[in-house]
Amino acid sequence: MTDADPxxxxxxxxxxxRFEQRAVELVHGGQIVGGIHPYLGQEGIAAGVCAxxxxxxxxxxxxxxxxxxxxxxxxPARMLAELCGRLTGLNAGRGGSMHxxxxxxxVLGANAIVGASGAIITGAVWARRRQGHDTVGVSFFGDxxxxxxxxxxxxxxxxxxxxxxxxxxxxxxxxxxxxxxGAVAGSIAGRAAAFGIRAVEVDGQDxxxxxxxxxxxxxxxxxxxxxxxxxxxxxxxxxxHTFEHAVRLDYRPPDEVxxxxxxxxxxxxxxxxxxxxxxxxxxxxxxxxxxxVRFALDSPEPDPADALxxxxxxxxxxxAGGG
Amino acid sequence: MxxxxxxxxxxxxxxxxxxxxxxxxxxxxxxxxxxxLVTTGLAKRFGTERVRDTPLSEQAFTSFATGAALAxxxxxxxxxxxxxxxxxxxxxxxxxxxxxxxxxxQCSVPVTYxxxxxxxxxxxxxxxxxxxxxxxxxxxxxTVVPATPADAYGLLVTAIRHDDPVVVFAPAGxxxxxxxxxxxxxxxxxxxxVHRFGDDVTVVAIGHLVHDALAVAEELAGQVxxxxxxxxxxxxxxxxxxxxSVARTGRLVVLDDGNRSCGIAAEIIASVVERIRLLAPxxxxxxxxxxxxxxxxALDRAVQPSREQLATAIHLTMKDSS
Ligand SMILES: Cc1ncc(C[n+]2csc(CCOP(=O)(O)OP(=O)(O)O)c2C)c(N)n1
Ligand SMILES: [Mg+2]
Numbered sequence: 001m002t003d004a005d006p007x008x009x010x011x012x013x014x015x016x017x018r019f020e021q022r023a024v025e026l027v028h029g030g031q032i033v034g035g036i037h038p039y040l041g042q043e044g045i046a047a048g049v050c051a052x053x054x055x056x057x058x059x060x061x062x063x064x065x066x067x068x069x070x071x072x073x074x075x076p077a078r079m080l081a082e083l084c085g086r087l088t089g090l091n092a093g094r095g096g097s098m099h100x101x102x103x104x105x106x107v108l109g110a111n112a113i114v115g116a117s118g119a120i121i122t123g124a125v126w127a128r129r130r131q132g133h134d135t136v137g138v139s140f141f142g143d144x145x146x147x148x149x150x151x152x153x154x155x156x157x158x159x160x161x162x163x164x165x166x167x168x169x170x171x172x173x174x175x176x177x178x179x180x181x182g183a184v185a186g187s188i189a190g191r192a193a194a195f196g197i198r199a200v201e202v203d204g205q206d207x208x209x210x211x212x213x214x215x216x217x218x219x220x221x222x223x224x225x226x227x228x229x230x231x232x233x234x235x236x237x238x239x240x241h242t243f244e245h246a247v248r249l250d251y252r253p254p255d256e257v258x259x260x261x262x263x264x265x266x267x268x269x270x271x272x273x274x275x276x277x278x279x280x281x282x283x284x285x286x287x288x289x290x291x292x293v294r295f296a297l298d299s300p301e302p303d304p305a306d307a308l309x310x311x312x313x314x315x316x317x318x319x320a321g322g323g
Numbered sequence: 324m325x326x327x328x329x330x331x332x333x334x335x336x337x338x339x340x341x342x343x344x345x346x347x348x349x350x351x352x353x354x355x356x357x358x359x360l361v362t363t364g365l366a367k368r369f370g371t372e373r374v375r376d377t378p379l380s381e382q383a384f385t386s387f388a389t390g391a392a393l394a395x396x397x398x399x400x401x402x403x404x405x406x407x408x409x410x411x412x413x414x415x416x417x418x419x420x421x422x423x424x425x426x427x428x429q430c431s432v433p434v435t436y437x438x439x440x441x442x443x444x445x446x447x448x449x450x451x452x453x454x455x456x457x458x459x460x461x462x463x464x465x466t467v468v469p470a471t472p473a474d475a476y477g478l479l480v481t482a483i484r485h486d487d488p489v490v491v492f493a494p495a496g497x498x499x500x501x502x503x504x505x506x507x508x509x510x511x512x513x514x515x516x517v518h519r520f521g522d523d524v525t526v527v528a529i530g531h532l533v534h535d536a537l538a539v540a541e542e543l544a545g546q547v548x549x550x551x552x553x554x555x556x557x558x559x560x561x562x563x564x565x566x567x568s569v570a571r572t573g574r575l576v577v578l579d580d581g582n583r584s585c586g587i588a589a590e591i592i593a594s595v596v597e598r599i600r601l602l603a604p605x606x607x608x609x610x611x612x613x614x615x616x617x618x619x620x621a622l623d624r625a626v627q628p629s630r631e632q633l634a635t636a637i638h639l640t641m642k643d644s645s
Contacts, residue, residue, distance in 0.1 A: 119387050131395060
């Protein structure tokens with residue numbers, strides 16, 4: 001199940017990198033409204049973790065969620081169409097950047113409420129195992145989420161009921177502008193320890209290190225171990241959200257930013273490939289994304305008359321709002 | 324005919340659905356022992372895997388249920404206190420309710436939130452006595468408030484089988500109601516019920532207040548002919564059924580155990596007067612604005628809608644149109 005191929009791992013981080021760069025361009029060009037939370041700099045985490053998963057597994061992500069969805073194998077064209085609010089998007093244009101989901105591959109959605117995914121994934125994994133699947137789950141969240149009560153409640157529930165959930169904390173040092181030191185008493189790993197959850201810290205900028213830690217954790221979880229936590233130390237290369245491109249917020253010292261950007265997961269993984277092989281992957285990714293952009297921009301927009309389609313799975317219809 | 328209490332009707336509904344459908348499971352605080360006296364015996368019959376005691380982690384177990392529902396199960400959560408719904412409003416509204424639309428129809432979230440003993444339990448004071456059904460109707464979560472044992476059974480069964488989240492309020496004031504019940508069957512959502520026919524005024528009463536409305540109607544018989552309409556489901560609301568009733572009587576009074584401002588009574592009145600002209604201005608009897616139920620029994624009662632207030636409202640409505 002595990003994917004140990006360094007080329008595929010490189011392709012994933014490269015795909016996410018270039019996807020995000022193109023998405024930022026589309027934000028600036030006005031084709032993506034509302035902006036995005038770029039995953040730039042953190043690609044190695046989604047790629048490394050998802051390389052440890054099998055087909056029966058499920059994950060839920062965050063507001064900074066494009067990487068998780070792509071690393072799990074969603075179609076970049078339909079993902080981009082979703083960001084552009086098109087009918088062909090993963091969510092038929094109803095979710096956008098912060099809610100992209102693909103249930104067909106176990107992506108139960110990016111989730112824009114910080115700290116929310118842990119309990120949802122715990123329930124989903126428990127339910128799938130009850131139905132006979134050998135499912136493990138991943139809950140991605142940022143350093144900001146470790147101060148949310150509902151996530152800590154989820155730690156307790158998952159540990160208590162021994163639900164195999166890999167809690168992946170992407171510690172990029174900041175929750176928006178709040179540094180970890182200003183928000184986290186104790187430590188992130190210490191929170192896991194309090195619930196008897198095994199925790200490891202890994203270099204989130206090294207995709208293979210993340211993959212190896214994830215493979216080990218998933219192996220223990222499948223063997224009947226309870227949930228585990230990986231704290232992946234990382235750095236976000238770009239803004240918290242693209243709105244920062246217009247309003248400069250002063251919270252990260254420039255030398256810290258350049259030090260952070262120096263450890264680039266795409267370059268680190270790329271250097272593990274022969275030049276020719278890397279160039280071939282780059283070209284293939286470029287072609288894939290060229291096609292994705294064309295697909296997204298050529299796709300139809302949803303009909304305003306259908307604005308509340310899907311509100312109720314039961315088929316209940318809502319009263320219209322007009323006079 | 325067998326007599327069945329409201330509380331036992333809920334137990335029966337849970338047992339029947341657990342027996343009928345393997346994907347149904349129950350979770351909550353102290354449900355195995357059955358501290359609410361609703362889940363009594365279920366753990367023994369269905370096992371502790373399917374009747375699960377949870378730690379006191381309402382937010383986590385509410386979203387746990389959402390996740391389980393996304394993965395194909397039909398969880399039923401029992402909440403010990405109506406006010407706990409405030410704690411999990413986020414989990415229900417932001418996640419369970421929004422997932423189908425946000426994902427473009429990729430999923431459904433069939434969770435039932437059961438609140439046995441909603442509203443005042445006399446003597447339980449400010450943090451145990453809320454009746455926040457209007458909040459759920461406002462956000463568009465299916466909301467039912469059964470008044471009778473048969474409807475408690477039928478609506479809980481329907482809620483569990485329904486493919487979207489449903490909140491079931493079982494008012495404390497109705498839990499000990501007993502009724503002759505011939506046969507128990509599912510009750511459709513969004514269908515009201517006329518408990519008593521009348522010619523002069525339609526009283527819409529919610530949950531346990533249906534029984535108060537019926538008592539007042541009986542008291543006033545001979546002076547005013549009162550029709551008692553029980554919507555049973557607050558969202559979606561049976562506006563067609565109510566309009567048909569008010570079109571006959573021409574007058575409308577709503578009896579609602581929620582707070583006044585933005586409460587369901589306001590919505591019911593607005594929905595009727597948008598459609599038809601009344602003979603007199605409509606009236607509502609509710610809790611006051613922003614009510615917090617005080618402890619002392621006389622104060623607790625003073626804040627809840629009363630039979631006297633209803634009788635007065637009916638008389639005033641009759642006077643206004645004469
Ligand atoms: C519960 C909640 N509080 C606040 C916000 C607003 N918000 C969105 S992202 C964010 C920062 C999150 O930081 P972190 O968890 O570290 O993730 P990162 O953005 O660094 O990836 C905040 C405060 C939110 N979406 N949800
Ligand atoms: Mg962060």
